[in-house]
Amino acid sequence: MPRYDLIERLTSTCRELEQQLIVLREQLGQLRLLSGRVFTLPTIEKSKEHDPLSSIEVVQRVGHEAHQAAVAHFTRLFIQQQSEKTSTKAAIRLPGALCYSVTEYQYQQTSTLLERINQLKLTLEHIISVESELPSAQRFEWVHRHIPGLLTLNAYRAITQPETPDTVRFGWANKQIVKNLSRQQVLDMLEKSLNAGRAVPPWTKEQWAGRVEQEINDVQSLPESARLKIKRPVKVQPVARVWYQAQQKQVQYACPSPLIVLCRQETGETPPELGELLNYDADNIRHRYKPEAQPLRLIIPRLHLYCET
Template identity: 60%
Template sequence: MKQYDAVAALHQCVSQLEAELNQLQQQLQSLRLLTGRVFSLPPVIKGKEHDEIANIEVTQHLGSAALALGLEHYCRLFMQHQSEQLSTKAAVRLPGALCFQADDAQSALLHQQVGRINSLKQRLEQIITVESGVESEERFEFVHTHLRGLITLNAYRAITLLDAPDTVRFGWANKHIIKNLSRQQVLEKLERSLKAGRAVAPWTREQWAEKVLEEIEAIHSLPADARLKIKRPVKVQPIARTWNVHQQKQTQLACPSPLLVLCADKNQVPTLGELLNYDAEQVKHRYKPQAEKLFAIIPRLHLYSDRLV
């Protein structure tokens, strides 16, 4: 897809997504709220996106206050909906759960609505990350040139809709994104970056090209059987754990937005737990396996190898 077509598709997709989210908001407002509990987290200030997180103070909201915050959160796609001091590079998280009474017809309608919304979110990510043809380090500028203030992480993240689990507990998770790559995949990525001919601050175009050439040489210098992997840390994030008595099954879910829970009546309302403040010094690992020894090859890409250059 040509970039011009990608920009048109981008605008159309976001417009459709906003319309569907507004309709979802209206549908939820027409239902009876059985219970609601959400937890607001401190905002991420511009320039502080990569700071180490040691503590997170949580503020709990219940009932109608939780509903109002939740509905606002689902529709929060743009920076214009918040202070200009806040980062557009960090998603706004509002973990928790909103439980509504819904009959079979209302439930079916909501499942369809949320399905359409999540499909549009996937479509938006596909346009930005694939069809635009823009390299990852240039996507922020591309998105904000054409959709100023779009918070892409908020726009990408799916809404989770559940049918009356028995309990919903909340907690925190630390993890890494790990992806194995072939030598050819890494070289192709670096070659594309080189051919783009752009500068990346604080380097000039020439300095950046020289840096990328050094990275290409580093990959060529690795032994032929060296394994390569991306190991990118993801900052601590809120999670939910649901329990279904009949299935005797626990499910762990990322919880950047309130879970939508549908119940036939008040007798199906799940027990909602609390989200406690995060304190890195108090984190206890039940089991922490010995990590494989890896060597940093290209730090900016979080690229590691089991062999040294």
């Protein structure tokens, strides 16, 4: 059981994060908005978190409307701040970028505030994921006992502040989580699951144990030198591609929240050109380069575990 002082740090860190985000909302409201574009994505309803997405229709908001949507997004930390129909398991994303005109003092003030907010987010995630020493299944109950309704994904997400970009363009990224494993590592993982002695709906405890035992037998039948990998698709995500002309360099950022660009016009800095995020259509994806897929054989479907053939 986590110590009392850790619980105190958990609640005080969350309180300070909430307060600092309110300060950010007020501070950004005092700056002159040069340009802003955010793209509202469809909300995902409860029980539809795992439905495949073949298309995503975006709604563009610009100017002051984009600013209002962004600060509401930054300060959304609790379930109570969203519709009861909206899934709490699915990530709420608002890709886009906001560019503000700032003096040197305002630049330092806002940059320091963003650094503090991002540090609090890192601290909160470390307390929950590492210092609590709780398995993932128990973390949810522990966090919500002390901070009811906390949307941890929203609380963890850093706010990105690119420095003097020339253009910010948006697109979609299709990714996969790939993890290479040895035969013994997979067996250890399955043995741990078996020894946990739990039921996984819709199966009873005994039925689930039987399924895991069969999976162990399937892996044991492979040669010791078998090259195994978990290859799990991740849902398509919006990204920002930021171009720096002077360095002739492009940096790609995950874009679950609007980027904030602070432009010191008095020193000659100019606001970046902001692109548009088009609707996602899985049937019309163009790959710049798509390497030939490696032949793989599916071993355990629920784990997305494959064996190289």
